[in-house]
Amino acid sequence: MERADAARNRARILExxxxxxxxxxxxxxxxDDIAKKAGVGRGTLxxxxxxxxxxxxxxxxxxxxxxxxxxxxxxxxxxxxxxPAERLAAFYAAMVRLLEDHRHLVLxxxxxxxxxxxxxxxxxxxxxxxxLVAARTPDPDALVDVLLAPLAPEVYGYQRSVxxxxxxxxxxxxxxxxxxxxxxxx
Amino acid sequence: MERADAARNRARILExxxxxxxxxxxxxxxxDDIAKKAGVGRGTLxxxxxxxxxxxxxxxxxxxxxxxxxxxxxxxxxxxxxxPAERLAAFYAAMVRLLEDHRHLVLxxxxxxxxxxxxxxxxxxxxxxxxLVAARTPDPDALVDVLLAPLAPEVYGYQRSVxxxxxxxxxxxxxxxxxxxxxxxx
DNA sequence: CCTTGAAGTGGACACGCTGTCCATTTCAAT
DNA sequence: ATTGAAATGGACAGCGTGTCCACTTCAAGG
Numbered sequence: 001m002e003r004a005d006a007a008r009n010r011a012r013i014l015e016x017x018x019x020x021x022x023x024x025x026x027x028x029x030x031x032d033d034i035a036k037k038a039g040v041g042r043g044t045l046x047x048x049x050x051x052x053x054x055x056x057x058x059x060x061x062x063x064x065x066x067x068x069x070x071x072x073x074x075x076x077x078x079x080x081x082x083x084p085a086e087r088l089a090a091f092y093a094a095m096v097r098l099l100e101d102h103r104h105l106v107l108x109x110x111x112x113x114x115x116x117x118x119x120x121x122x123x124x125x126x127x128x129x130x131x132l133v134a135a136r137t138p139d140p141d142a143l144v145d146v147l148l149a150p151l152a153p154e155v156y157g158y159q160r161s162v163x164x165x166x167x168x169x170x171x172x173x174x175x176x177x178x179x180x181x182x183x184x185x186x
Numbered sequence: 187m188e189r190a191d192a193a194r195n196r197a198r199i200l201e202x203x204x205x206x207x208x209x210x211x212x213x214x215x216x217x218d219d220i221a222k223k224a225g226v227g228r229g230t231l232x233x234x235x236x237x238x239x240x241x242x243x244x245x246x247x248x249x250x251x252x253x254x255x256x257x258x259x260x261x262x263x264x265x266x267x268x269x270p271a272e273r274l275a276a277f278y279a280a281m282v283r284l285l286e287d288h289r290h291l292v293l294x295x296x297x298x299x300x301x302x303x304x305x306x307x308x309x310x311x312x313x314x315x316x317x318l319v320a321a322r323t324p325d326p327d328a329l330v331d332v333l334l335a336p337l338a339p340e341v342y343g344y345q346r347s348v349x350x351x352x353x354x355x356x357x358x359x360x361x362x363x364x365x366x367x368x369x370x371x372x
Numbered sequence: 373c374c375t376t377g378a379a380g381t382g383g384a385c386a387c388g389c390t391g392t393c394c395a396t397t398t399c400a401a402t
Numbered sequence: 403a404t405t406g407a408a409a410t411g412g413a414c415a416g417c418g419t420g421t422c423c424a425c426t427t428c429a430a431g432g
Contacts, residue, residue: 003409005408005409005410006409009410035411041410043411045411047409
């Protein structure tokens with residue numbers, strides 16, 4: 001069980017980190033900033049979260065879980081039941097939504113480590129790979145990361161912030177990629 | 187004009203950096219390492235190259251120029267003349283080749299800054315965008331970065347090093363994406 | 373060949389961030 | 403109230419960065 005002071009500090013840390021991530025670029029938020037803002041010592045911070053990424057992951061966790069749950073057991077086309085190409089399109093749309101709602105957190109969760117090492121990536125990968133297999137795509141293992149690449153937070157951030165594209169435009173462009181599945185084995 | 191000692195040191199720096207990038211992960215190569223190995227002071231190094239990325243870019247420059255030249259004026263399908271979908275496939279194949287041959291350099295060229303800021307990305311972007319326009323794809327601006335995303339060095343590195351995929355597999359998977367162009371406006 | 377000043381050099385320095393360590397404090401179970 | 407295990411927080415060492423400037427080297431002109 002978690003001690004009272006521990007729980008209090010955990011909450012403080014997460015709240016402080018959320019604020020800082022919202023107002024600054026993730027790489028400009030230092031562990032010291034977070035500790036200071038949370039009113040907590042360095043050691044306390046490091047005890048739970050070894051780096052920025054793990055804090056962002058903690059903040060993002062519930063949102064990602066919710067989507068993972070819907071992918072596994074939700075209604076079609078996001079959940080099981082629809083044809084693979086449509087499920088992929090629905091997945092893209094949902095991910096764009098997730099990226100849009102938590103852009104800075106997602107960016108923060110990848111500072112330092114590469115996105116492939118995170119648990120979430122493994123889940124998205126397994127999901128899309130299953131869709132590829134269901135669609136009888138040749139060599140799903142090679143295609144899956146290719147199809148996930150456009151969802152990298154930096155790509156999305158570039159499209160939104162620098163190019164000024166609307167989320168719907170991006171979703172539509174991603175939908176074009178599902179032609180890959182629709183056209184069947186080549 | 188460049189002074190003799192300046193030219194000598196420039197050569198030393200590039201050679202030292204090339205060796206270090208080859209034997210170590212780019213983020214583990216420090217400016218100090220490069221200066222030390224080149225037998226040059228910190229100040230001298232920073233005078234020409236403000237960061238690691240600019241050194242990697244310098245090393246990569248001629249290879250990227252060569253491909254850019256072939257895209258503009260080479261034979262089809264890489265150069266002008268072939269249908270857009272085939273030119274895109276050829277571009278993918280050439281990029282895989284470039285990534286394979288200079289993987290560590292490409293990775294090094296993106297340490298710190300995001301890949302979208304490099305001059306090279308702008309060129310690849312313009313090229314693919316022109317192909318999309320030629321194929322009468324709706325909203326080329328949204329699709330172009332999506333199609334370039336799988337060529338991010340981290341993605342390629344992950345597929346090669348962690349998953350153990352062969353370059354040909356990756357090229358083939360990328361070729362599937364060109365279905366997006368072949369299927370015509372939706 | 374010598375002078376000259378501009379270009380180039382290199383290493384010391386200050387700074388900021390990271391991650392660890394441990395003496396002290398706080399908690400909750402008895 | 404006691405107690406020891408858990409938690410805390412700030413000091414500390416280490417490392418990499420980027421800057422600064424006294425010194426050196428170059429090459430052009432007399």
